[in-house]
Amino acid sequence: MAATSGAVLNGLGSSFLSGGKRRQALLGSSVGARAASNPAARTRKLVVVAAAAPKKSWLPGVRGGGNFVDPEWLDGSLPGDYGFDPLGLGKDPAFLKWYREAELIHGRWAMAAVVGIFVGQAWSGVPWFEAGADPGAIAPFSFGSLLGTQLLLMGWVESKRWVDFFNPQSQSVEWATPWSKTADNFANATGEQGYPGGKFFDPLGFAGKIQNGVYVPDYDKLERLKLAEIKHARIAMLAMLIFYFEAGQGKTPLGALGL
DSSP states (O other): OHHHHHHHHHHHTSHHHHTHHHHHHHHHHHHHHHHHHOHHHHTOOOOOOOOOOOOOOSSTTOOOOGGGTSOTTOOSOSTTOOSOOTTOTTSSHHHHHHHHHHHHHHHHHHHHHHHHHHHHHHHHOOOGGGGGGOTTSOOOSOHHHHHHHHHHHHHHHHHHHHHHHHSTTTTSSTTTSTTOSOSGGGSOSSOBTTBOOHHHHOTTOSSEEEETTEEEEOHHHHHHHHHHHHHHHHHHHHHHHHHHHHHHTTOOHHHHTTO
């Protein structure tokens, strides 16, 4: 409504509709004279209401389609939400929150994996899916020792993340981080699930800064970084899926690029 009113007002003031600059000036002076002679007109105010930003769609050229194209349970509040949920997995708000957490964690691992695959093969020349069995691989521990260590460490970290998801801030106490003299370094400095920030998780200050020894988040930067991260995370997960298909054919990402 506000956009339409603005367009109408601009159109009435254009030289095309008012018959040239001279008539436009005359029209403006006559309107101004009427406003000056009418006290009610002088006190009249134009109220402009900003229209809400439309929801972004994963099929922007399609109208209709119901919940397949524009699900009612996705309101665009999540970073990177373009209304893509054809299976209706996010109808339950609790499940939607968990799926977003899972997408974020899997995406972060995928981004780290993609970089590791490219750098590892470029450095050693060994395909990523053969690195563990390569005779030149540095393996001071047996496979069983590595597997047990990974299960122990990853199990410990993932269990704490699981508990913190259902009971936020419960894992930043001192007994949960016994190696730290204070739990403040591991507390959620932003108050948002999955984005702890702080001195430990944002040491370079991309989404905040240190003031008087206290981490102060910059929520404008944080929102931009959240959107950029989820976009890169999705691309990385798709890249890993392609890497798996390539590995099944004995190919590598660098090999596919002719490098």
